[in-house]
Amino acid sequence: MRKTTKFGLTTAIALIMGSTAAFAETVKIAFIDPLSGPFAATGTNGLHQYEFAVEKLVNEQGGVLGGTKFEILPYDNKTSPQESLVQLQVAIDQGAKYIVQGNSSGVAHALTDAINKHNRRNPDRRVLFLNYSAVDPALTNDACNFWHFRFDANADMKMDALTDVIAQDPSIEKVYIIGQDYSFGQAVSAAANAMLAEKRDDIEVVGDELHPIGKIQDFTPYARKIVASGADAVITGNWGSDMLGLGRAVLENGFTGPIYTYYAAADGITAAFGETGKGSLRLVAEGQINPPASERAVAYYEAFLAKYPDGNISQPRITNVIEMLAKAIEEAGTADDVVAVAKALEGMEHDGLWGGSMMMRPEDHQLIQDVHIHAHTDENITFDYDNSGYGLVSESNIVMAGLDSPTTCKMDRP
Template sequence: MISAAHASESIRIAFIDPLSGPFARSGQAGYRTFELAAKLMVNDKGGVLGGKQFEIVPMDNQGSPKESLIQLKRAIDDGIRYIAQGASSAVASAITEAVEKHNRRHPDRRVLFLNYSANDPALTNDKCNFWHFRFDAHADMKMDAITDVIAQNQAIKKVYIIGQDYSFGKAVADAAVKFLTAKRPDIAIVGNELHPIGKVKDFSAYATKIAASHADAVITGNWGVDMVGLGKAIIETGLDVPIFTFYAAHDGITATFGEKGLGRIRVVHEGAFNPPSPAFETFNKAFKTANPEMDINQPRIIGVLQFLAKAMEKARTDTPVAVARAMEGLEMTNIYGRKLYMRPTDHQIIQDINVLTHTNREIVIDADNSGFGLMTESTVPAAGASLPTSCRMERPE
């Protein structure tokens, strides 16, 4: 029997992502999604373990790995045992290494890292550790889906790859080359370059190079202001080719593209915005009521908290090591009615992945209050389940 005093305690989850600076809009939307998901999907349903409530604690890392480690230490010193982060694989890499080191040195104060969006494949491969769980498909899994679509389009003969100069941008480029070479060796890669992250004010020079290459398609992992700048510059050159992206939606991006994005912008995503499931449509209405100027840009966040709650109930405790063990191999149906499975070997979520197209037709859920949104074009069931992992995980005794 859990005492009333014990049941009333909150389970705090530190949200460490940019709440200021150039990527603040994305971070703020992520934080608000965590808040609402905690309320609607857990707290309002009675909480966990006899009534404990989830509490989301925002911590601004300003998009910096160094500042993230400062916030991580602050969270741990304050007794928080669950860390959520997703914006930037460079930040995720710093956090996962710090968490693993902390847990080895302080087995009485272990913490768990819930990665909801950082996509560098290394995080569940060579850099994997027991305390890290990823709730998004990684770059190789998403690129596998993108290149399936490209491979089926015989009109695409030339592809230009461009991205941000950090671990995730490099992972996207490497995956694009690998999968295109395997699936369509006849396709010429006419450009493969990286640019400084968050520092380019004018992408016109990059867009001019892309247009001059006569590419039939563009692939980019850009996000935030870099996606806005790059996409807008490409479209303004008059280049009318599909742009395959990871994050070309929401946060002002959809509104910026508007009519010009029709028939051009593709997004690889676990979300199914249009048509939406009834459950997601209801959740989205609640989010928009509370945050009329924002969108749910990371809907997988909802599943993170549902998954965490289910693991705690299975473990019958909120102790991180027990919850981690309960999470391994756990299955759940997400808000879209699709299966989620946490692979025990590398703590990588396995889920369906969609390729979405930017459109203004039959839109139920739009983005940026623009009248434009994302329509499901194709789906890869259990994407990446057959891809190998190099993870050699050491588990605590």
């Protein structure tokens, strides 16, 4: 009897130790984003891109630090800040040292705040926050901290790139700005007004409007106003069905000028626009899919499609997150001491898989990279979106966009 107990105990201890050993073998990256609810499609697509990037770019190359593999742990936050904090705690308890999140700046604000507090209170269990999509400028300005790194160009940098292109186009004299009535839509509007006034004071903003988010069935009246205003170009930060509805109404209504957008691609939107969007839709984003920047990019995308035939690489920056993290861990010589990894990330220069070089600005942890203006078209498309034949082709490239953009960030360094 006693012998059995002893044996059982030993087994249990051995098992626990075995599993701790297993923990130590991988670098755990917690993916906290919506995997259910209205934005589940975007979240799930992102998760696939992460899992593939980890497999292809790190694990198949032999891992980091001489054989340690990366592992993605998915957590569903239902796009809710409260739920994200619960999942963050679970992730930390399960040994995650790196947190990636992107959908919704609201969630990112909650996470960066919580991680800052957690790291102050638990110096032995610190984690890093790698934000790959939340573009509210405040995250690398007033609300910045040492633990937060942003891999996407922020909303102001994207607007800077957009307005550069608009300023160079002499045929654009009147601009209409329309967006969803919440923080991001307001930020887009404010940035567009300020930057247009600065770069081309002869451009007239003929409309600046916010509409209720997710409540408009028919965008036709808005489209009528846009055409009636005589606008040469439209700027919008709309996403999801608000983007599709607005874009379609504007185009059906006979508008032929450019529509500058942030999010009018992938997740069904490219397929739904199809022929109608050609020649008008423009999209500002980092990462160039078409034409592919290199043989390596082609091979990577083809391998991705072999695994996810219906998938899109809609967030190219995800490969930068994984590659730069792996590089930083190698440089720091450890995956457990996140302060060393963060210091290695600061100022790191990197040549991205999708072309262009980039630099993690040390002052505010904002990745400075090339920002492209893409056109929605079916010509010269190597990799389309939604298997529709249509995709994004890079039209112009702003090298190292926002390199000297000001920041109000003052971070406390450990």
